[in-house]
Amino acid sequence: MKNQVLSTPDVAVPVADQVEDLISRMTLEQKVAQLQCTIPITGHLDAGLAKFPHGLGASGSISTGVSIEADADHYDQVQDAVVAKTDLSVPPLLHGEAVSGWTGLGGTVFPSAIGLGATWQPDTVEGMTDIVREQMLSVGVRQALSPIMDVARDPRWGRVGETYGEDPTLCAAMSVAFVKGLQGQNLADGVAATGKHFLGFGLGEGGLNMTSNPISPRELREVYAKPFQAAITEANLAGIMNSYGTIDGELIIASKHILDDLLREEMGFEGLVVSDYMSINLAVDLNVGADPTDGGIKALKAGLDVELPTPYGFTDGLVEAVRRGELEERFIDRAVRRMLTLKANLGLLEDNAARKEMIAAAYEPESTKAHSLKAARESIVLLKNEGLLPLNKATKKIAVIGPHANSLRLFFGCYTYPASIDLAMSGTMSEMAGMLDLPELTASYEQPPLAPLFEGSDVRSEPAAVEQALQGALGHKTPTIVASIQDKCPEAEVVYEKGCDIAGTNRTGFDAAVAAAQDADVVILTLGGKYGWGSSCTSGEGIDTANVGLPGIQEELAQRIFETGTPAVMVHMDAKPLSSVYVAEHFPAIIENWFPGETGGQALADVLFGDYNPAGRLPMTAVRDAGQIPLYAAHRRSNSFSSAGTMIMNRYVDGSKVPLFHFGEGKSYTTFEYSNLNLTPTVTADGAVQLSCDITNTGQQDGEEVVQVYVRDELSSMVRPVQELAGFNRVLVKAGETKTVHFSMRADQFAFLDVDMRWVVEAGQMTVNVGASSADIRLTGSFDIENSAVIDGKNRGFYATTTVS
Numbered sequence: 001m002k003n004q005v006l007s008t009p010d011v012a013v014p015v016a017d018q019v020e021d022l023i024s025r026m027t028l029e030q031k032v033a034q035l036q037c038t039i040p041i042t043g044h045l046d047a048g049l050a051k052f053p054h055g056l057g058a059s060g061s062i063s064t065g066v067s068i069e070a071d072a073d074h075y076d077q078v079q080d081a082v083v084a085k086t087d088l089s090v091p092p093l094l095h096g097e098a099v100s101g102w103t104g105l106g107g108t109v110f111p112s113a114i115g116l117g118a119t120w121q122p123d124t125v126e127g128m129t130d131i132v133r134e135q136m137l138s139v140g141v142r143q144a145l146s147p148i149m150d151v152a153r154d155p156r157w158g159r160v161g162e163t164y165g166e167d168p169t170l171c172a173a174m175s176v177a178f179v180k181g182l183q184g185q186n187l188a189d190g191v192a193a194t195g196k197h198f199l200g201f202g203l204g205e206g207g208l209n210m211t212s213n214p215i216s217p218r219e220l221r222e223v224y225a226k227p228f229q230a231a232i233t234e235a236n237l238a239g240i241m242n243s244y245g246t247i248d249g250e251l252i253i254a255s256k257h258i259l260d261d262l263l264r265e266e267m268g269f270e271g272l273v274v275s276d277y278m279s280i281n282l283a284v285d286l287n288v289g290a291d292p293t294d295g296g297i298k299a300l301k302a303g304l305d306v307e308l309p310t311p312y313g314f315t316d317g318l319v320e321a322v323r324r325g326e327l328e329e330r331f332i333d334r335a336v337r338r339m340l341t342l343k344a345n346l347g348l349l350e351d352n353a354a355r356k357e358m359i360a361a362a363y364e365p366e367s368t369k370a371h372s373l374k375a376a377r378e379s380i381v382l383l384k385n386e387g388l389l390p391l392n393k394a395t396k397k398i399a400v401i402g403p404h405a406n407s408l409r410l411f412f413g414c415y416t417y418p419a420s421i422d423l424a425m426s427g428t429m430s431e432m433a434g435m436l437d438l439p440e441l442t443a444s445y446e447q448p449p450l451a452p453l454f455e456g457s458d459v460r461s462e463p464a465a466v467e468q469a470l471q472g473a474l475g476h477k478t479p480t481i482v483a484s485i486q487d488k489c490p491e492a493e494v495v496y497e498k499g500c501d502i503a504g505t506n507r508t509g510f511d512a513a514v515a516a517a518q519d520a521d522v523v524i525l526t527l528g529g530k531y532g533w534g535s536s537c538t539s540g541e542g543i544d545t546a547n548v549g550l551p552g553i554q555e556e557l558a559q560r561i562f563e564t565g566t567p568a569v570m571v572h573m574d575a576k577p578l579s580s581v582y583v584a585e586h587f588p589a590i591i592e593n594w595f596p597g598e599t600g601g602q603a604l605a606d607v608l609f610g611d612y613n614p615a616g617r618l619p620m621t622a623v624r625d626a627g628q629i630p631l632y633a634a635h636r637r638s639n640s641f642s643s644a645g646t647m648i649m650n651r652y653v654d655g656s657k658v659p660l661f662h663f664g665e666g667k668s669y670t671t672f673e674y675s676n677l678n679l680t681p682t683v684t685a686d687g688a689v690q691l692s693c694d695i696t697n698t699g700q701q702d703g704e705e706v707v708q709v710y711v712r713d714e715l716s717s718m719v720r721p722v723q724e725l726a727g728f729n730r731v732l733v734k735a736g737e738t739k740t741v742h743f744s745m746r747a748d749q750f751a752f753l754d755v756d757m758r759w760v761v762e763a764g765q766m767t768v769n770v771g772a773s774s775a776d777i778r779l780t781g782s783f784d785i786e787n788s789a790v791i792d793g794k795n796r797g798f799y800a801t802t803t804v805s
Contacts, residue, residue, distance in 0.1 A: 015344040022088060022340055022349075023333060028319050029054040030086060031329075031336045035306050035314045037092075040078045042070075049081055056082045057339055058274070059092040060309050061141045063105040063417075068363060071105055072139040072354035079140070079352050091352040093343055095194075095274075095308070098144035098182070099162055099415045100597065101128070101372075102135045108368040108598065112413030112531065113148060113174075114575055115379035115594035117164035117619030118666075120706045121730045122177035124375050129181030131371060134362035136191045140354030142346050143192040145241060145274075146415075147178040149227035150197055153630040155623060156207025158543040161413050161531050161575025161595065163202060165619025166632040166663060168223045169725040172230035172798045179235035187238065188347040194239035195231055197276060199258060200224045201243035207629065209542045210282070212246040218718075218753045220247065221262075221793070229267050230798040238271045238342060242279055242304065251288045253279040254295070259303030268794045272342045274306045275299070280313035293317030297327050305335040369477065369599060376603035378730075381592035381616035382667040383578065388567050388589040390610030390669060391522060397493045398485060399516040401561060402526035402554075403502045404573045406482045408470040409462065410502075410530060413575060413595035414540045418474065419532035422466045426451055428534025431542070451536060454504025457552060460536040461501070477598060481526060481571075484601030488609050495520065499561075502530045503538055503552040510560055517564040524608065525561050525587075527554045528573035531595050539575045548579040548626045555580055562586050571604065577622035577661060584660055592616070613669045615704035615730060617773065622661035627652070633663035633774040634721040642722045664708050664725075664773035670699030670735065674707075674778035679768060683747045685761040685789035691743040691800075693770055693779055697733040706730045707741050709800060710774060714765040714782075717754055723774065724750070727800025740805045746797030747785050759793035761785060 023031070033052060039060035040048045049056065059078055064070045079091040097103040101110045110116065110128050119125075136144065151171050152163040164174040175195065184190035200213040200220055215224060231237040240263065243252045252258050253275065263269045280295045289295020296313025307314040321327035343349055382389070391398075404410040412418040423429050427450040451460045479487065486494045499513035500506065517523045529538035529551050537543050538551045549555060559582060561568055569589040572578040577592060584590065591614070593604055606612035623631050631640060638648050641657040651657065676694040683689050695705055707730075710723040727743045747761055754760045763785050771777035 015341060018344050018349060019337055019340040022090065023336060025088065026336070027054070028322060028329065028332070029316070030088065031332050032314065032316070032318050033057060034090070034336045034339050035332070036311045037306060037308045039309055042074045045077060045081055049085070052082070053085060055086045055088065055090060056092045058306050058308065059094045061094050061096045061104065065105065068106045068139065068359055069356065072356050072359065075140040076354050090340070090343070091348050093143050093339070093348065094141045095143040095145055096136065096141045097415045098129070098132045098136065098146040099148055100413060101416065102132045103415060103417050103420065104135070104139060104141065105417065106363050107135055107417055108372055109412060109416050109418065110372050110375045110597045111379045112161045112575065112595040113163055114161045114165060114619060115596060116375065117170060117174060118381050118592065118594065118616040119375060119378035119730070120170070120617050120728055121378055122173045124378055125174050126177040126181035127371055128375060129178050131362070131368055133182050133184055133191050134358055137189070137355050138358035138362045140352070141191070142348065143194060143239060144182055145194045145196065147175055147193065147195065148197070149175045149195045149231065150202035151224050151227065152202040152620065153632045154203055154207045155548045155576040155579065155620070156545050156626060156629065157202065157204060158209060158539045158545065159541055160620070161539065162415065166621060167619070167634060167725050168226035169799045170619060170728070171227040175227040175231045176235045179231045179237050183235065183238060187345045192238035192342060192346060194241050194274060195228050195237050196241035197243035197245070198228060198240050198263060199243055199252065200247055201245050203630070204245065208544050210244040215247060218757065222752055225262070225267065226798065229794055232267055232269050233794055234798070237269070240269060240271065240273045241276050242273065244276055244279060244282055251283055251286060253283050253304060254288050254298040254302050256302045263303065266794065272305050272338050273303055275304055275308050277309050278312065280307060289313070293321060297321060300331050300335060305338045365477065372597055373599040373603055376596040376599045377606060377612045379594055379596060379616050380603060380607050380614045381618055382607070382614040383592055383661055383665065384584070384587065384590040385667055386588040388569060389608065391608050393489050393609050395489060395492055395521050397495065397520045398489065399495050399497065399520035399523045399566070400482045400485060400526070401497050401499045401513045401516060401523060403498055403500065404481065404526035404528060404571070405524070406480045406496050406498070407467065408474055408478055408480060409466055410573060411478060411596060411598065411600040413531040414533060418470055421469055421473070422462065422536065423533045425463055425466050425469060426460065426534055426536045428460070428536055431534045454501055454506065454552070456505030457503040458535070459503035459538055462536050474598060479601045481601045481604060484605040485524065485608070488605040499557050500553055505553055507553060510557060513557065514560050514564060517561050517566050517568070520566055523561055523566050523568035524571060525558060525568050526571045526573060527558060529575065531575045546626065548576065548623060550580055555582060558583055569608065577618055577620055579623050579625070579660060581624055581660065592618070610669065613701055613703040615666065615668055615706060617664050617666040617706045618661055621659045621663045624660045625655055627655065628657065631659055634724050636719050636721055638719065662773050662775040664706070665775065666706070666773070668703045668705070670697055670701040670703040672696065672705045672733065672772070673698050674770060677770060677779040677781050679781040680783055682784045682786055685747050685785060685787050685791070687747055689745045689747065689783050691745065691768065692740055694738050694740050695731060695733055696738040697735050700735055702732070702734045704730055704732050705772065708771055708773065709743055710769045711745070711750060712767045712769070713750060713762070714767055716752070716762055716764065718752060720752065723769065727802055729802040729804065731804050742803045742805065743800040745800040748791050749797030749799070751791055751793065751796050759791050759796065761789045761791055763788045
């Protein structure tokens with residue numbers, strides 16, 4: 001399928017010339033069409049596209065549900081049908097989700113982003129998106145509405161699991177790795193990444209989704225913009241999606257200050273800005289836009305280029321506004337130019353066919369499973385171990401208890417294909433923005449009745465058909481936790497009891513669970529939430545929580561199991577870290593398993609029985625109580641739990657300020673010793689600090705250590721954080737072996753915004769702490785920055801580069 005825009009296909013025509021040639025030949029209606037999107041449904045293609053006689057700029061991608069090949073054929077048919085509508089031969093840009101793997105049929109499902117953050121291993125994320133890129137290319141979907149670059153510091157927010165956690169440096173490193181793997185060396189052979197949600201979406205008032213974001217201009221830039229800036233500067237990020245949020249009273253979708261002045265002028269972004277679904281609808285709902293056209297004009301002028309998923313503000317109303325003189329056509333031309341430039345860079349103006357010859361290799365089960373297993377293993381965090389782990393494979397009787405123990409659905413987080421199956425079969429699709437606004441989708445989808453609520457809960461039960469469907473689709477490659485443990489210990493008697501549901505107050509399963517625990521040699525207790533879309537979940541998009549502890553009556557079940565006296569391992573599976581003081585204080589072994597994806601059962605069994613030595617680290621501070629929020633390691637001086645020893649008077653009279661578990665925390669089955677810190681003593685503002693230290697495995701097992709470097713500015717013109725993560729390296733060290741880890745940190749990595757909002761590097765002393773977590777410091781040193789300098793913030797350092805010898 002070829003689309004020859006210019007008459008000289010054998011000559012390399014500059015992208016800008018291709019784009020200007022197209023714009024010059026477009027009618028106003030055709031230009032507006034390039035800013036529009038729909039989601040064509042298989043079997044309803046003609047009806048769905050009939051509303052777009054002038055072409056179509058973008059398209060969502062919904063699977064046929066038949067096969068990968070059928071999906072590729074469907075997406076080709078969509079593009080052929082759109083191209084045929086005009087003489088311009090411009091195809092739509094198809095998009096999909098890929099935050100933890102391509103969400104299309106057959107796409108490999110990796111851990112949720114919070115679990116990927118827990119790996120502290122950017123190479124693993126880049127390897128994941130290399131697989132994602134090939135899978136999306138093979139079916140012809142060329143834009144991913146991923147990754148999520150939000151810095152998340154409130155575990156009440158239901159979308160925490162889509163982020164890499166609380167720290168802007170960790171989020172920056174992971175975001176850059178994601179974009180590099182997805183976009184590839186050449187965008188013509190890549191998939192356009194779309195960083196979201198710009199900006200500050202991860203800190204909503206009350207921990208709620210789509211609320212105002214109480215963030216100052218300085219913090220907005222220093223913290224929340226950092227992952228985006230790193231991806232723009234270091235990975236040439238192709239796309240941005242706006243946040244639904246509000247900053248200082250400005251709704252972001254209509255904010256020129258955010259979408260143009262900050263994003264393009266300050267940060268140097270040159271790519272495409274697409275709307276989060278129904279964002280212009282939100283502008284009208286909040287009385288920022290008087291009507292759809294007014295909302296569309298305001299968003300367009302602010303800097304929005306394409307409206308997803310269906311036209312609401314970007315309609316013929318824009319055409320009429322231009323002709324009435326109410327809107328300058330240059331704003332439409334600006335957006336069209338950005339859309340066509342991305343299409344040209346992707347090669348879509350010449351060849352937009354799915355690369356079906358790639359399907360077999362892209363979905364090859366062994367290599368994709370191997371990387372999924374690598375990511376799942378690396379994501380597991382051992383939070384506590386009082387000698388119980390690893391378990392002996394010769395254990396005679398193992399009780400596996402809890403709602404996650406025998407469920408496939410609870411391996412998978414939001415924005416995954418299994419979660420979309422659940423959404424469709426649970427009758428909750430109408431709860432998602434924009435999903436039932438398409439008549440074609442409504443016609444092809446008979447919404448099942450909503451499942452009943454769990455007793456004493458606002459969470460709905462899951463229809464049995466969901467688990468049956470997932471067993472049929474994934475059972476051959478995704479064993480449950482119970483099955484994985486039985487496979488690991490074939491001679492053991494493995495007894496399963498659910499105990500309770502993920503939510504609600506039904507205790508009828510308690511007695512059987514307690515009896516199983518009493519009769520076992522060891523208990524593996526799996527507790528946590530359900531992460532996805534709709535009211536059958538305990539966390540997800542628009543599913544926020546006032547309580548950050550275990551859902552429902554799960555803590556009560558944990559107490560009953562502990563009181564049996566049988567040694568018990570608590571396996572926590574949720575989109576946020578464990579916040580249970582009881583479990584933390586009583587259980588001898590605690591594991592964070594997040595939502596680990598399709599190889600999660602095997603990965604957990606490998607860790608439980610010592611075939612893999614865990615080395616994941618918390619990407620987010622674990623709070624004791626919701627009253628501590630926000631609680632994070634890089635807080636400013638005077639805030640939070642580090643104000644002891646100063647004249648500052650603050651405390652909770654009814655609880656502790658100290659985290660339950662600290663950022664960066666995680667244990668191993670072996671031990672490590674840190675030594676021989678070497679550090680550049682002085683550096684100029686435009687120089688780099690060199691740091692190295694030795695890591696010795698002093699235990700009996702091979703293992704990985706995550707070496708973390710934190711830096712503190714000892715005297716500054718602004719109140720600065722008590723510590724900032726500067727770099728990290730996950731290094732494999734064999735038993736008895738010593739390795740040297742090297743870090744190079746640019747001085748301008750420690751730049752901040754001064755009182756006049758200029759990016760500055762200030763002269764002075766910087767303390768360096770090297771350790772195994774933000775609270776477990778093993779080595780300390782310092783260096784001096786010799787001179788002060790005003791710098792270009794978009795070209796500063798973002799995290800240390802690192803090597804091992």
